[in-house]
Amino acid sequence: MNAPHPDSILSRWDDQEAATLSEPELLLYRSNLLGEDLRITNFGGGNTSAKIQMEDPLTGARAEVLWVKGSGGDLGSIKLDGFSTLYMDKLNALKNRYRGLEHEDEMVGFLPHCTFNLNPRAASIDTPLHAYIPHAHVDHMHPDALIAIAASKNSKQLTESIFGGELGWLAWQRPGYDLGLKLEQVARNNPKLVGIVLEGHGLFTWGDTAKSCYETTVRIIQKASAWLASNNTAPAFGGQVLPTLPEADRREIVAKLTPALRGKISQGGSYKVGHFNDSKEVLEFVTSKDLRPLAALGTSCPDHFLRTKIRPLILELDPSAPDVDALIATLDDALEAYRQDYAAYYNRCKRANSPAMRDANAVVYLIPGVGMLTFAKDKATARIAGEFYVNAINVMRGAAGVDTYVGLPEQEAFDIEYWLLEEAKLQRMPKPKSLAGRVALVTGGAGGIGRAVASQLLSEGACxxxxxxxxxxxxxAKQELVAKFGKDVVSSVQVDVTNETAVIESLKSAMVDFGGLDILVSNAGIASAAPFEETTLALWEKNLSVLATGYFLVSRSAYQIMLQQGIGGNMVFVASKNGLVASGGASAYCTAKAAEVHLARCLALEGAPHQIRVNVVNPDAVIRGSRIWNGKWKEERAEANKISEDNLEEFYRQRSMLKRSVFPEDIAEAVYFFASDKSNKSTGNILNVDAGNAGAFTR
Structure with missing residues (x-):
């Protein structure tokens, strides 16, 4: 017997593990297995359900309860509290309240009245699609292979041919109560069916047990994948007609392009974060003959569409002779044409009660020979939008390879995008955090102050x-912050701030990772002490190199990016009390810190007309967590003050006017103040965080 192909979608059900689980836990187990494989369903997409006999907490009698994935959430990571629970007898009673298609949305308002056991998890609009299928376990998935069949011109005939009567088929219809009743009718009238294909949408499958349902879902998807692999043998998308640029060139282009692009779509305070994808699927599509006609058709599956908008914007770059400056020069016209096209689409399709038109900028930007950029309000949303468009690419490849790809009809697309229920969901979303959509670079980010600053900015929504x-x-440091805030919002780059080339390349990394830069926190530092007569030229130059030249190099590159973006920016220099008041035995350090302070003032002067604010935070005696105190500096300071190293923190606390120790988190709060809109009328200023030092009072 031949071994299965490594890309085959196979059952991962473990009978031994399943035997230990309750019925709700089996639903969770099945859901996680399905959601963890993005070939089966995309992030946040798909639904699972189980009809389970439970004790009614009110009557003590047995009741049939529908457990179904609640509104929002992701099957791969869902927990038990992510499922809604509803009385089946009440859901069945709702059939008597249904008044027809024109009253679809009101049915969602009845679902909370069906809640079992006061479960606070809101039921999704897909609940009726699960409730009325006459089987105990139901899966609704969005596998690329099935959607490719569902989005083909001859979808019904292909379904019948490929699955030999195992699957039913329903024409496209927006999810809702009526579709739930149609699914019920098809399933009841055809008891031999194991599932139904929804045209342009996805797959429903079912079973009498959690295991049989799961294994049917996996088997059907694998069958579709295998059929496509055998029958889709033509060159993808009409074949490759443009070259794919080398990876280094792709990154260089993205680093140069994204500040200009991000600035133009982030006007008016609507900050956007970018994500770059140059996977083989994307590169195959953006170098193909059929790129433009297929991209113009838009996506089919509503899950794809809600994330990616009506269609992408193709940026006109010739990869055989790439001219990024020329591309940037065309951005204004290209973006305005897209906005006008989007507004025309809105005006053609809007209804009397449609919500106001939302942001008319594209979400997906395709660059021939380079890849795909996606921009959204936060990094996770931008990344997921890109993943959904990859799903759409896979669907187009499959459908166009065996038949004719059919996108979602324009009016149907609009009715989903501007669905009042979808608008209500958007309105219920929590208010964005104060730094949502902002991108920050923190030098010296692995030290105590750097980590504290990064943590503070991340907690306020920044990348x-x-x-x-x-x-x-x-x-x-990165691992620590990723564990706390997630991998989407943290990246890292090793750099010596005294190396001009390395600094420039590190800023390019930020452009590729997040698409721009709004906040620079210059914090890289060293500390040294020596009597003036013993201060060597090497020690003098090292201090000036790291603390003055390093700050200059990083801020110059950041300033250039902020100018290109044209949406302002904030720079915060972490200097020192010693930038204002001299200390004996540290002339090189004090002089370099004074240079930092004055550089910030100079930059504040030049940046003001461009809304680029530059301010300084002056710490003093931040010992805990600070790496500069781990080496000779701590020994030198203790020796200079004729105390033991163990007593150094207490010495500095007592020396301060307020008799308080200063911690990295205190510096982070000050940096956040200057980096945020809380200080949007402040530039060229200094904030001492030193527990009080009269010699450092600014004059």
């Missing part, structure tokens, strides 16, 4: 690029 010269410490 953060950590930069540090110490790769081991940088890796540790």
């Amino acid at each position: 953060v690029v950590l930069s540090d010269v110490d790769q081991n410490a940088l890796t540790e």
Whole structure:
């Protein structure tokens, strides 16, 4: 017997593990297995359900309860509290309240009245699609292979031919109560069916047990995948007609393009974060003969469409002779044409009660020979939008390879995008955090102050690029922050801030990772002490190199990006009390810190007309967590003050006017103040965070 192909979708059901689980836990187990494989359903997409006999907490009698994935959430990571629970007898009673297609949306308002056991998880609009199918276990998935068949011109005939009567078929219809009744009718009238294909949408499958339902779902998807692999033998998308640029060139183009593009679509305070995807699927599509006609058709599956908008914007770059400056020069016209086209689409399709037109900018930007950029309000949304468009690419490849691909009809697309229920969901979303959509670079990001600053900015919704010269410490810091805030919002790059080329390349990394830069926190530092007569030229130059030249190089590159974006920006220099008041035995350090302070003032002067604010935070004696105190500096300071190293923190606390220690988190709060709109009328200023030092009072 031949071994299965490594890409085959196979059952991962473990009978031994399943035997230990309750019925709700079996639903969770099945859901996680399905959701973890993106070939089966995309992130946040798909639904699962089970009809389970449970004890009614009110009467003590047995009741049939529908457990179904609640509104929002992702099958791959869902927990038991992610499922809605509803009385089946009440759901069945709702049939008597249904008044027809023109009253579809009101049925959603009845679902909370069917809630079992006061479950706070809101039921999704897909609930009726599961409730009325006469089987205990139901899966609704969005596998690329099935959608390729569902989005083909001859979808019904292909379904019958491929599955030999195992699957039913229903014409396209927006999800809702009426579709739930149609699914019930087809399933009841055809008891031998194991599932139904929804035209342009996806797949429903069912079973009498959690295991049989899961294995039917996997088997049907694998059958569709195998059929497409055997029958879709023509060159994808009409064949490749444009070259694919080398990876280094692709990244270089993206780094140069994204600040200009992001700035033009982030006007008016609507900050957007970018995501770059140059996977083989994307590159195959953006170099193909049929790129433009297929992209113009838009996506088919409503899950794809809601994430990616009506259609992408193709940026006109010739990969055989790429001219990024020329491309940037065409952006205004290209973006305005897209906005006008989107507005025309809105005006053609709007209804009397449609919500107001939303952001008319594209979400997906295709660059021939380079890849795909997606922009959204946050990094996760931008990344997921890109993943959904990859799903759409896979669907187009499959459908166009065996038949004719059919996109979602324009009016249907609009009715989903501007669905009042969808609008209500958007209105219920929590208010964005204060730094949502902002991108920050923190140098010295692996140290105590750097980590605290990054954590503070991340907690307020920013994306953060950590930069540090110490790769081991940088890796540790990134892991710590990823564990707390997630991998989408944290990236890192090793850089020596005294190396001009390395600094420029590190800023390019930020452009590729997040599409732009709004906040620079210059924090990389060293500390040294020596009597003036013993201060060597090497020590003098090292301090100036890291603390003055390093700040200059990083801020210059960041300033250039902020100018290109044209949406302002914030720079915060983490200097020192010693930038204002001299300390004996540290002339090189004090002089370099004073240079930082004055550089910030100079930059504040030049940046103001461009809404680029530059401010300084001056810490003093931040010992806990600070790497500069781990080496000789701590020994030197203790020796200079004639105390033991163990007593150094207490010495500085007592030396302060307020008799308080200063911690990295205190510096982070000050940096956040200057980086946020809380200080949007402040530039060229200094905030001392030193627990009080009269010598450092600004004059």
